Amino acid sequence: MIKADLALIFPPKENFWPLDSYxxxxxxxxxxxxxxxxxxxxxxxxxxxxxxLLHYGDLNKKALNGINFCKDLEILQLxxxxxxxxxxxxxxxxxxxxxxxxxxxxDLGILTFHDFDELLHESSIYVEEDTExxxxxxxxxxxxxxxxxxxxxxxxxxxxxxxxxxxxxxxVQYVLDSQxxxxxxxxxxxxxxxxxxxxxxxxxxxxxxLEGAVIKGPCYIGRGVLVGNYALVRNSIIEAxxxxxxxxxxxxxxxxxxxxxxxxYIGDSxxxxxxxxxxxxITANVRLDRQEIRVKxxxxxxxxxxxxFGTIIGCSTEIGIHSGTMPGVLIGKNVRIxxxxxxxxxxxxxxxxxTTQQIRTLKND
Numbered sequence: 001m002i003k004a005d006l007a008l009i010f011p012p013k014e015n016f017w018p019l020d021s022y023x024x025x026x027x028x029x030x031x032x033x034x035x036x037x038x039x040x041x042x043x044x045x046x047x048x049x050x051x052x053l054l055h056y057g058d059l060n061k062k063a064l065n066g067i068n069f070c071k072d073l074e075i076l077q078l079x080x081x082x083x084x085x086x087x088x089x090x091x092x093x094x095x096x097x098x099x100x101x102x103x104x105x106x107d108l109g110i111l112t113f114h115d116f117d118e119l120l121h122e123s124s125i126y127v128e129e130d131t132e133x134x135x136x137x138x139x140x141x142x143x144x145x146x147x148x149x150x151x152x153x154x155x156x157x158x159x160x161x162x163x164x165x166x167x168x169x170x171x172v173q174y175v176l177d178s179q180x181x182x183x184x185x186x187x188x189x190x191x192x193x194x195x196x197x198x199x200x201x202x203x204x205x206x207x208x209x210l211e212g213a214v215i216k217g218p219c220y221i222g223r224g225v226l227v228g229n230y231a232l233v234r235n236s237i238i239e240a241x242x243x244x245x246x247x248x249x250x251x252x253x254x255x256x257x258x259x260x261x262x263x264x265y266i267g268d269s270x271x272x273x274x275x276x277x278x279x280x281x282i283t284a285n286v287r288l289d290r291q292e293i294r295v296k297x298x299x300x301x302x303x304x305x306x307x308x309f310g311t312i313i314g315c316s317t318e319i320g321i322h323s324g325t326m327p328g329v330l331i332g333k334n335v336r337i338x339x340x341x342x343x344x345x346x347x348x349x350x351x352x353x354x355t356t357q358q359i360r361t362l363k364n365d
């Protein structure tokens with residue numbers, strides 16, 4: 001097997017709001033950070049000798065605990081003003097006698113990259129010199145020269161490209177279909193006798209699924225997750241230590257660690273970590289005219305390519321009871337939304353949103 005060094009780049013991506021753009025690669029995805037999924041895929045084709053992690057934000061060192069395929073690790077924090085040209089020069093400086101593979105760690109497109117084996121048969125491949133295009137390219141795979149340095153720079157495969165946070169929704173389904181193909185229930189999980197499990201699923205240790213709940217696979221129920229009475233979870237990823245309350249339905253969604261829900265409906269949505277929604281919370285995920293859902297991002301209105309899309313909620317956001325969201329709404333981190341509030345538009349980070357109402361009490365004659 002060919003030997004290579006691997007460089008994973010954790011770039012800031014403004015388009016990923018309201019998710020944390022600096023640490024998007026560290027988000028658990030079926031219990032493992034995204035960058036580990038890339039590394040495991042690369043291991044199918046090469047023997048990794050040294051791993052370089054280049055990041056712009058604060059790197060959570062706990063996410064590195066699962067690295068067991070490479071003992072030689074180097075971590076470099078880049079300044080937010082680092083230019084693509086400087087990044088390329090640094091990559092060139094890393095090249096030794098082995099091939100260097102460089103990936104944007106937040107792009108899951110590598111999971112469906114099928115020409116990788118043929119690419120590695122080339123004796124020498126390097127990135128094009130027009131480096132300003134590198135970090136913004138949608139699909140950049142270049143084979144421009146057979147002279148040193150030996151760098152393969154892959155931004156994303158052409159099959160799946162992640163530019164915006166809602167691009168994770170089809171990726172969730174792809175990963176479930178490819179990674180959860182059979183039923184696994186940890187012996188340390190507690191499953192009530194009346195629970196109905198249909199299809200492939202992975203239920204991790206210390207998970208609890210209470211009476212009357214239904215799990216329709218493919219699904220991933222993470223470590224320490226609680227699924228309440230008569231809840232329905234289907235085609236979804238529920239990360240560690242989250243709570244799915246009684247009578248809640250979660251469909252085709254990804255809920256980050258320590259998320260808490262009660263009754264209601266969550267469809268085609270993404271929750272970052274520590275999101276708490278009160279009882280009766282409902283996401284609208286389909287337009288009345290059944291057309292493609294558009295999203296407002298800054299001054300732009302963008303087509304998502306999705307006809308089912310609920311909401312994306314940033315970390316540490318609290319939403320009161322009997323609230324809801326219209327299709328394609330983005331809600332920032334550290335937001336507080338009062339009870340009985342229907343969200344029609346994006347909510348910026350740190351905002352407080354609530355509905356006022358006039359209550360009149362009439363006396364009977």
